[in-house]
Structures are given as C-alpha cells and as structure tokens.
Amino acid sequence: MFGADPKEKANLAPFLAFFVVLGLGSVVEHFGDGRAFWAFSQPMYWVFPLQTLVCSVFLLRGWPFYQLRAPHRLLFTFGAGVLALLLWIAPQEWLGAPRRLDGFNPEFFGGTGWPYAVNLGLRFVRLVVVVPLLEEIFWRGFLLRYLINEDFSRVPFGTFSWRSFAIVTAGFCLEHSRADWPAAILTGALYNLVAYRTKSLSSCVLVHAVTNALLGIYVLRTGQWGFW
Secondary structure, three states, X not given: OOOOOHHHHHHHHHHHHHHHHHHHHHHXXXXXXXXXXXXXXXXXXXXXXXXXXXXXXXXXXXXXXXXOOOOOOHHHHHHHHHHHHHHHHHXXXXXXXXXXXXXXXXXXXXXXXXXXXXXXHHHHHHHHHHHHHHHHHHHHHHHHHHOOOOOHHHOOOOOOOHHHHHHHHHHHHHOOOHHHHHHHHHHHHHHHHHHHHHOOHHHHHHHHHHHHHHHHHHHHHHOOHHHO
C-alpha cells in the first residue's frame, strides 16, 4: 500500500483488509484451540461479521474510483453464474465426494429469533455483496489490467492478455482452500471470460454475486456448511 496512488489504494484496500481480518481469526483460533468460549474456539462467528463491516467501509471510501455502471449481457452473465455454481457442487452432487458438513452454521446461536436472523443475514451480506465486490474489483478491475500496464486505469476493462489471464486465474484459485481448487480455477477462468465478453466490471460483480447467492441457498438446503 505504501507508494500506491489513490486509485490503487481504492482497489487494493478492501481485498487486503479481508485477509488481514481473516488472518487475525486464524491466530485466535490457533491459540484458542480447545477453549470453551466460542469467541476463541470458533472465531469465524465474529471474524466474518467484522470482515463485512471493515471491508464495507473500505468499499464505500473507494466507491468513486470503481466506475460501476449498469451490467451488460445479462443473460450471458446469469448463465455464467449458474454454470459456476454447478462447477462448485458437482463433486458432491454427481461425483460421490463426501458431504462438506463442517463450517459456518447459521444456527450456532440458535435456530430461531434475532440471533439466527442476524447471524444468517450478515453471512449473506458478506457472501453476496461484500465478497463479489472486493474480489472482482481486485482481480478483474485492478490486477487483470495492472498486469498489462502498471497505469491500469489506461487499460480498457476487459483487455485480454495471456499473462494477465493466467496469473489472475491462478491467484483466484489459490485464495481458496485446497479442496476448492478444481472448481476455483475453472470459475476464475469463467469470470475472466465474463470480463472479456461484457467489458463491464458490474457484470463481473453480478456473475460472482449470482453464483454466491445460489451457493448460499444450496448450503441452507443441504446443510453443507463447508461450502461457504
């Protein structure tokens, strides 16, 4: 972040903040292993809401730099979002992989009432709004262009190069857990294709949001909390 201009900071800050808070949770979980109090043993239940809050602040501060306009090629974009969902759930649904039951359970604080509603609501805001925005702003809005020209704002959105395509696809894959790598690398390539086809950052955010929203519904219906 040191030496970055305001445009670069706006694109980098939400993404970096996301992983800083996630790293804090990993440290707490490591030292809190075996403790009874949930805030130490299960820090995801405060880390995820904190990520949502902190990253939302950075996104709002950087909003004037993102040039988010109306998305293009809506049918193609929605279709790509559905296809990405199928890539993620295919191992469990059709290839006999074990069900993924360990993860963020929205019923952790109870299955009814305001604790459940707040827990689930914040989880969906993170899943469907915050993550698609910060990831697409960084991967497709910034890095896909920065790898072509360091003055990325001079590169038209959706400009193709094999180098930027390969690095962004690989980076998008590696930010996910190892179990998700096959689906993540295909999804990263697919979202790049959306960028090239639509020439629209808003379409990239939308395709990511569609996938995540459908995945969230799938998780609630199947109880496979490890997917989100």
